[in-house]
Amino acid sequence: MVHLTYFFAVYGSLINFIGINVLLALSLYVTLSAGQLSLGNAAFAGIGGYTAGILTTQFGVPYLLSLLAGALMAAIVGFLLGMPVLRLRGVFLAMATLSFGEVVRIAAINLKITGGAEGLLGMPAYTKTWFIYLVIAVVGYFLSRLRYSRAGWSFESIREDETAASAMGINTIYYKTLAFTIGAFIAGLAGAMYAHLNYIITPGEFGFSAAVNLLIYCIVGGSRVWYGPVFGAALLTALPEILRGIGVTAGPIRMFVNGLILLIVILFLPNGLISLFQRRRKVAVSVLAGAGIGDN
Amino acid sequence: MLLEITQITQHFGGLCALAGVSFGVESGSVHGLIGPNGAGKTTLINILSGITPATSGTLRFDDRRIDTFPAHKIASLGIARTFQNIRLFPALTCLENVIAGQHLIAERPLLPRLLCLPGAIRQEAVYKQQSLDILVRVGLADRADFSAQHLSYGERRRLEIARALASCPRLLLLDEPVAGMRRQEMLSVAELIHTLSQEGMTILLIEHNMAFVMELCSQITVLNFGSVITTGTPAEVGRHPEVIEAYLGKSDQDA
Numbered sequence: 001m002v003h004l005t006y007f008f009a010v011y012g013s014l015i016n017f018i019g020i021n022v023l024l025a026l027s028l029y030v031t032l033s034a035g036q037l038s039l040g041n042a043a044f045a046g047i048g049g050y051t052a053g054i055l056t057t058q059f060g061v062p063y064l065l066s067l068l069a070g071a072l073m074a075a076i077v078g079f080l081l082g083m084p085v086l087r088l089r090g091v092f093l094a095m096a097t098l099s100f101g102e103v104v105r106i107a108a109i110n111l112k113i114t115g116g117a118e119g120l121l122g123m124p125a126y127t128k129t130w131f132i133y134l135v136i137a138v139v140g141y142f143l144s145r146l147r148y149s150r151a152g153w154s155f156e157s158i159r160e161d162e163t164a165a166s167a168m169g170i171n172t173i174y175y176k177t178l179a180f181t182i183g184a185f186i187a188g189l190a191g192a193m194y195a196h197l198n199y200i201i202t203p204g205e206f207g208f209s210a211a212v213n214l215l216i217y218c219i220v221g222g223s224r225v226w227y228g229p230v231f232g233a234a235l236l237t238a239l240p241e242i243l244r245g246i247g248v249t250a251g252p253i254r255m256f257v258n259g260l261i262l263l264i265v266i267l268f269l270p271n272g273l274i275s276l277f278q279r280r281r282k283v284a285v286s287v288l289a290g291a292g293i294g295d296n
Numbered sequence: 297m298l299l300e301i302t303q304i305t306q307h308f309g310g311l312c313a314l315a316g317v318s319f320g321v322e323s324g325s326v327h328g329l330i331g332p333n334g335a336g337k338t339t340l341i342n343i344l345s346g347i348t349p350a351t352s353g354t355l356r357f358d359d360r361r362i363d364t365f366p367a368h369k370i371a372s373l374g375i376a377r378t379f380q381n382i383r384l385f386p387a388l389t390c391l392e393n394v395i396a397g398q399h400l401i402a403e404r405p406l407l408p409r410l411l412c413l414p415g416a417i418r419q420e421a422v423y424k425q426q427s428l429d430i431l432v433r434v435g436l437a438d439r440a441d442f443s444a445q446h447l448s449y450g451e452r453r454r455l456e457i458a459r460a461l462a463s464c465p466r467l468l469l470l471d472e473p474v475a476g477m478r479r480q481e482m483l484s485v486a487e488l489i490h491t492l493s494q495e496g497m498t499i500l501l502i503e504h505n506m507a508f509v510m511e512l513c514s515q516i517t518v519l520n521f522g523s524v525i526t527t528g529t530p531a532e533v534g535r536h537p538e539v540i541e542a543y544l545g546k547s548d549q550d551a
Contacts, residue, residue, distance in 0.1 A: 142410065148420070150404035157396045160385035167345050167379075169371035169400040169463060224387070 011241070012129065018237045019132035020194045025217040025229035026139055027186035032223045033147075034179035035159030036086065039211040040097035041187040043104035044074040046206030048188025049195035053120045054113060056196065063126040067192045074188020075181050082180035086173065089162075101211050108203035119202030126196040135193070136230070139186055143226040146182075155179050216258075220265050222272020231274050236261075297356075298323040298498050299344070299467060304353035304363075306339055306522075313339045315522045316353070321467070321515075326493045327500045328513035328530075332542060335519040337502045338380050341469050344500075345377045346370040357467070372400055376465035378456040380472050380502070386445035390436055390455050393444050394427040397462030427462060434458040435484055450477040454485065461492075468492065470501040474508055486512055510534070518542065 008015070024045055031038040052070035055061040061069070085096040108114045115121060146152045154175040157165035166172050195201050213236075221232020239261075240254055248254070269275050297320035306314040314336045321327045329337050343350045346367035355363040362370050385393050395402075402423050408416035431437050434454040439447060444455060453473060460468060473489070474482040482505070489512055493499055503509050509516060510530045518525040518533055520542040526533060533539055 145409040146406060148404070149406040149409055150399065150402065151406065153396045153404065154399060156388065156392075157385060157399070160387060161383045163347060163367075164379065164383035164385070166367035167347060167371055167377050168397055168459070169368050171366075171368045 008129075014238065014241055016127070016129055016132060016197055018234050019129070019136060020190050020197070021213075021217065021233040021237045022136055022230050023132070023139065023190035023193070024187055024214050025221065025233035026136070026143065026226065027183045027190060028214045028218050029183075029223055029226055029229040030143065030146075030155075030179050030186065031183035032218055033152075033159060034155035034176055035162070036176055036180060037090065037094045037215075038097045038180065038183065039094050039208075039215065040078075040081065040100045041183060041214055042206045042208075042210035043097075043101035044078055044184040044187035045191030045194065045210075046104050046108060046201075046203070047077055048074040048191030049201050049206070050108060050114050050120060050191075051188070052192030053123045053195040053201060056124065056126075057120070057122045058113075063124075063196065066196075067189060070192030070195075071185045071189035074191065075185035078184025078188075079177060079181045082177040082184075086176040086180060098208065098211065101206070101208065105203045105207045108206070114203070117203065119200050120195070121200050123196045123199060123201070125199065127193045132193060135189065140226055140230065147226070151175060151178060216262055218272075220262060220273060222269075222274035224271050225274060228272045228274040232272065235273070297321065298358060299500070300354075300356040301340075301344070302354045302356070304340065304343060304355070305351050306336070306343060306348075307351045313522055314343075314350070317519070317522070317524055319517045319524055319527045321498060321500050323498055324493065324496055325498060325514045326489060326512055327498075328509040328516040329500060329502045329519065330504070330506075330509055330516060331519035331525075334521075336522040337519055338471055340519070341377065341471050341500075341502065344370075345375060345469060371463065371465075374464075374466035375469065376460035376463050376467075377469035378453070378460050378471055378473060380475070382452050382456055384444040384452055384456055384459070387443060389441050389443050390431060390447070390458075391424070391427055391440040393455055393459050394430055394462045395423065397459035398423055398427065400463040430458045430461050433461070434488060450481040453477065454481070457485070457488070465497070467498045467500065470499065470503075472502055472504065474503060474505060482508060 024041060027044070028038065028041045031041065048070035051073040052066040055066040055069055056063060081100055085093060088096055109117045154165070154170045157168065157170055158172050158175055162172055191206070217233040217236055218229045219232070220236060221230065222228030236258065239258065243254055243257060244250070248257070265273060299321040301320065302318050304314055304317045305312070317336070317340060329340065331337055342348045344355065346365055346369070350363060353363065354361060357373055357375065360373070362373065385396060388396065404420070428437065428440060431440055434457055436451060436454055436458065439451060444452065447455060453475070457470065457473060474485050477485065486508060489499055489501070501513070513530060515527065516530055516533045517527040518536070518539050525538045525542060526536050528536070
């Protein structure tokens with residue numbers, strides 16, 4: 001018991017960070033599951049974080065309500081952004097969402113209400129570790145059920161072949177916007193929880209590198225099943241600590257290891273590290289068993 | 297007429313792919329659409345299924361104008377299709393391809409799933425059984441758990457037909473359903489199309505294999521350079537001088 005307390009004292013903030021990153025990776029998973037490459041999810045987290053932070057610090061709104069407001073705000077912005085930009089495909093969508101992310105970051109720097117470049121200060125540390133992991137469990141359960149619903153099958157179809165999906169009767173604009181909006185909601189929720197973890201949030205935290213990191217979590221973990229991004233986010237967030245544990249000193253070597261893992265996964269495991277555990281299964285698994293889709 | 301095509305014209309920039317194409321597809325018929333390469337057959341199928349809107353002209357399906365509808369709305373009226381260049385969902389299994397194809401007939405609501413209601417599980421079992429039955433029909437029952445990208449060419453074509461059948465369409469558009477198939481496979485697809493037609497499904501198919509078309513179709517429309525040469529029974533079409541000319545060229549005496 002003493003060991004456990006000690007462990008939490010040392011690694012508590014890491015465990016919280018892992019949880020937040022897992023949620024953010026899950027938010028991108030939803031968008032990716034419909035085949036849409038979004039680099040806007042970090043910005044949605046920022047919108048959620050700032051919304052919730054401003055509400056609790058300046059308007060005295062209760063914590064849970066501020067989380068809901070942050071997530072809803074991100075979802076509304078996601079919906080409004082999704083309507084026009086989801087007509088773009090592939091790299092053009094990535095570029096459009098990327099520039100949206102920059103707009104949000106620069107707006108946060110220049111607005112008064114967000115506290116400018118110094119960031120928004122004074123959020124009480126309401127977010128508890130158990131709560132983060134409870135939310136992950138709920139979101140994970142939701143996504144695992146969503147996968148085999150009508151919307152989930154539509155996302156799969158659109159990702160696999162958008163033209164064929166539309167010829168099958170799938171309203172592709174509707175389902176792409178739905179995936180984008182659900183993703184924005186989860187990202188906004190994660191951002192709102194993050195804002196109440198650290199006393200401060202700054203615009204830079206939700207910028208380009210955060211957006212790319214989320215994508216890397218999904219690629220490394222594997223974006224074909226919901227627990228892939230969970231695994232990727234947890235591994236890569238904990239990686240610096242793991243490296244320190246095995247005696248690798250801080251510095252460029254850590255970035256090198258990060259890059260190496262990414263490269264190896266892209267080259268040899270196109271469906272992410274999670275496919276290592278699925279390989280042992282047969283070529284295909286029963287649909288209703290609900291796992292192991294399509295790694296070979 | 298289940299489907300009426302009237303004066304459909306399609307321009308791609310300066311290229312005129314279809315110039316005022318008109319013909320009708322009768323309910324319950326197997327209608328063949330033939331013509332040399334580049335005649336505009338696939339372009340027409342793309343217009344019928346709403347993938348690319350026509351430049352001008354009208355389409356009526358079941359006495360309803362559909363030429364301004366997007367693809368998913370046309371599909372929801374009961375028009376399903378396959379693609380010449382096979383567009384399956386490669387990472388999904390055969391069974392999953394067909395299950396995904398049930399989009400229009402299967403509700404699969406989220407809430408009962410979240411609550412793990414037994415009704416949802418029972419319903420899913422019914423949908424799954426329907427999908428398996430369709431795989432049996434196209435002869436892919438033993439491939440149900442194979443991922444689609446590992447199928448042979450002919451199997452992919454049959455799986456695409458299965459996915460189209462999953463939505464229980466009234467009109468099935470088949471773009472070269474037996475291209476690249478072995479003879480035995482081709483015969484089984486011919487038999488399947490025949491059975492579907494007897495069950496009341498209307499089928500419009502593009503095919504280059506003349507024996508297949510002549511054997512199977514009750515009506516044939518011949519396209520050449522974006523225009524209809526003629527529409528008629530296989531016997532009529534086979535005698536038509538312009539059709540013979542389009543396929544074999546003019547003889548020296550006529551020139």
